[in-house]
Amino acid sequence: MDQAVISIVIVVLFTFIVLSIGMFGWAKKMDTSAQDYFVASRTLGFAALFFTYTATYHSASAFLGTGGFLYAHGISYWAIGPYTQTIGGILLYLFGSRIWLLGKKYNYYTPGDLLGAFYESKFLKVLTGIVLAAFVIPYVQLQLAGAGWITEFVTFGAVPYVWGATGLGLVVLLYVYLGGMRSVAWTDIFMGVFMFFAIVVGGWYLTNILLGGPTQAWLTIEDRTPLQLVLPGAPGYFTLPMAFSWTVIITIGLSVAAPHVIMRMFSATSIRILKWVAVLSPIFLVWIYISYVWFGMGTRALYPGIEFPDEILPRFLFEHTPVVFAALICAGGLAAMLSTANSQLHASGALLSRDVYNTINKNAGEKQLVTVGRVAILIIFVFSAFAAIQKPPLLAMLIALATGGMAQIFPMLFGALFWPRATKAGAISGFIVGTIIMVWFELGGINLFGMMPGFWALAANTIVFVVVSYSTRPQSAHIIKKFHGFLDSEEAKNMLKL
Amino acid sequence: METRIKTDEEYDEKAEVERLIKKHTYIMPRTKLGWVLSSIIIVSFLMVYPGLMWANTAYPFILGMPFTYVWLTFWVHVIMAAGIYAAKKLWI
Numbered sequence: 001m002d003q004a005v006i007s008i009v010i011v012v013l014f015t016f017i018v019l020s021i022g023m024f025g026w027a028k029k030m031d032t033s034a035q036d037y038f039v040a041s042r043t044l045g046f047a048a049l050f051f052t053y054t055a056t057y058h059s060a061s062a063f064l065g066t067g068g069f070l071y072a073h074g075i076s077y078w079a080i081g082p083y084t085q086t087i088g089g090i091l092l093y094l095f096g097s098r099i100w101l102l103g104k105k106y107n108y109y110t111p112g113d114l115l116g117a118f119y120e121s122k123f124l125k126v127l128t129g130i131v132l133a134a135f136v137i138p139y140v141q142l143q144l145a146g147a148g149w150i151t152e153f154v155t156f157g158a159v160p161y162v163w164g165a166t167g168l169g170l171v172v173l174l175y176v177y178l179g180g181m182r183s184v185a186w187t188d189i190f191m192g193v194f195m196f197f198a199i200v201v202g203g204w205y206l207t208n209i210l211l212g213g214p215t216q217a218w219l220t221i222e223d224r225t226p227l228q229l230v231l232p233g234a235p236g237y238f239t240l241p242m243a244f245s246w247t248v249i250i251t252i253g254l255s256v257a258a259p260h261v262i263m264r265m266f267s268a269t270s271i272r273i274l275k276w277v278a279v280l281s282p283i284f285l286v287w288i289y290i291s292y293v294w295f296g297m298g299t300r301a302l303y304p305g306i307e308f309p310d311e312i313l314p315r316f317l318f319e320h321t322p323v324v325f326a327a328l329i330c331a332g333g334l335a336a337m338l339s340t341a342n343s344q345l346h347a348s349g350a351l352l353s354r355d356v357y358n359t360i361n362k363n364a365g366e367k368q369l370v371t372v373g374r375v376a377i378l379i380i381f382v383f384s385a386f387a388a389i390q391k392p393p394l395l396a397m398l399i400a401l402a403t404g405g406m407a408q409i410f411p412m413l414f415g416a417l418f419w420p421r422a423t424k425a426g427a428i429s430g431f432i433v434g435t436i437i438m439v440w441f442e443l444g445g446i447n448l449f450g451m452m453p454g455f456w457a458l459a460a461n462t463i464v465f466v467v468v469s470y471s472t473r474p475q476s477a478h479i480i481k482k483f484h485g486f487l488d489s490e491e492a493k494n495m496l497k498l
Numbered sequence: 499m500e501t502r503i504k505t506d507e508e509y510d511e512k513a514e515v516e517r518l519i520k521k522h523t524y525i526m527p528r529t530k531l532g533w534v535l536s537s538i539i540i541v542s543f544l545m546v547y548p549g550l551m552w553a554n555t556a557y558p559f560i561l562g563m564p565f566t567y568v569w570l571t572f573w574v575h576v577i578m579a580a581g582i583y584a585a586k587k588l589w590i
Contacts, residue, residue, distance in 0.1 A: 075564070075566050075567060075570070078566075078567060078570045078571070079546060079550060079566075079570055082570065082571075082574040083543070083546060083574055083577075086574050086577045086578050086581070087539075087543065087577065089578075089581055090539065090577070090581045090584075093581075093585070093589060097589070214562070214563075215562035215563075218559070218562060218563055218564060218567075219562075221564075222556060222559075222564065226556060229556035229564045229566055229567070230554050230555060230556055230566055231550060231554050231566075240547065240548060240550055240551060240554075243547075243550075244547045247547065275585050275589050276585060278581070278585070279578075279581040279582045279584070279585040280582070282574075282577075282578050282581070283578065286574065286578075293567075418523075418524075418525055419523060419525075420518060420519045420522045420523055421519050421523065474515050474519060475515075476511070476515070477511055477514040477515045477518055480515060480518040480519065480522065481518060484518065484522035485518065485522065487522075488521075488522055
């Protein structure tokens with residue numbers, strides 16, 4: 001059988017399985033309420049929550065970008081990625097347990113619900129909803145672009161980039177549109193398991209046949225590209241300050257402040273589930289790259305001067321392994337992309353429906369909120385797909401822009417959960433200053449003192465937040481009791497033990 | 499210009515807010531085990547940032563792996579272990 005046909009069959013089969021599981025999730029819905037559509041009626045168990053968190057975390061950058069990163073910057077990756085994932089897990093519990101309690105008590109299910117209530121600000125709720133949804137677009141765009149590239153590559157050009165990006169995007173759109181959080185969680189279980197084995201096995205196999213195993217890979221790297229074994233790597237980009245700023249921003253942006261992560265905190269069926277997901281997720285998130293590190297760095301030692309290092313995994317799979325094996329591993333790459341796109345699309349629907357529309361139209365019914373959420377998902381998809389068709393060349397920059405932008409809600413979230421002295425004026429001014437600096441520095445390519453733009457945006461945001469909070473009147477006693485008083489209460493402790 | 503005199507209720511509210519802020523502001527661990535695990539996590543992170551200023555070398559190779567890789571892998575697993583232990587013993 002023709003190789004392209006075999007690859008097309010595997011991609012179609014994978015897509016069909018994902019779509020079927022998504023439809024199954026839709027069929028499993030408990031009711032037609034907004035709560036069920038957006039947070040699965042807070043019933044996600046361990047497997048669903050674990051894989052929807054981890055599979056969403058690893059995106060196109062896991063399959064493509066990491067290869068490019070390791071090829072270009074060497075061991076710098078290992079100083080950033082594992083630390084963002086592990087510390088992120090700990091923050092997931094520290095913030096997540098409080099977010100879960102407040103969500104359960106007051107029926108919150110978006111970041112805006114919680115922030116708008118603590119800061120008593122509809123403006124803040126709408127602002128965070130719109131800004132976070134806007135930062136979702138480059139993230140979804142990245143996933144669709146990755147899906148387009150992989151599909152074109154795997155099918156030897158038989159399915160062009162644009163068809164791959166839009167076709168797979170439409171599949172995701174269909175089940176997210178219909179099934180909401182349940183479809184997202186069910187598909188993420190399948191895609192999470194699949195992507196883990198695909199990346200580990202693919203990297204391991206290539207390391208063995210190209211480099212002669214892990215030990216030989218290290219020796220080859222030491223012999224031919226020794227600069228890759230230390231920071232800042234051969235191009236000299238990842239100095240210690242730059243690596244540190246990436247670690248801070250990605251930890252916060254992807255593990256705590258991202259809207260889809262906060263919605264997963266609300267979705268857990270119990271705090272015990274959230275707790276074990278938080279501390280066990282780093283094992284999945286870090287170990288998935290164990291073999292990729294050998295392969296990614298070793299490839300540079302053997303084949304310097306590759307023009308598009310993001311493509312090394314699919315390219316070497318198709319050059320050095322049987323087509324069925326290569327296509328299956330690349331389907332794992334598609335899993336990484338689609339599992340992120342579905343969660344981000346879903347979160348953007350919740351943000352625009354609950355935080356924006358429901359704030360403007362307080363009397364909106366449950367069905368109306370779901371309908372608006374679906375329309376919002378459609379709109380975000382159209383924007384993202386359009387942007388993806390333009391073939392974005394800078395995957396890492398898109399990730400930096402999106403995570404840095406999402407990280408800007410961190411100070412105000414910290415205030416609502418841990419610091420009762422935080423005020424509305426502090427939160428709004430910090431968020432606006434942080435977002436403006438983020439976009440300004442990112443678009444202007446400004447890396448002050450060798451650190452990424454998101455870091456400076458977050459630093460400015462935090463300073464403004466604290467200074468303005470101390471300069472303005474605190475939130476009312478009623479609100480502090482409602483939030484921090486409740487979090488310290490016996491009632492909350494009993495809820496945690498359930 | 500008219501100067502408004504604060505009412506008793508406003509003074510009570512202000513005092514109550516200050517009391518609540520004082521009572522509910524804490525970011526430090528509240529148990530001995532909490533302190534120990536937090537210290538382990540912070541020290542482990544410091545071993546990388548800024549510890550890599552001193553540990554940023556490929557040599558010696560340990561069990562066939564460069565020193566930087568072993569160093570980074572070791573400390574991240576210490577953090578993971580501390581998190582798992584916290585979940586088992588400390589967190590509800």
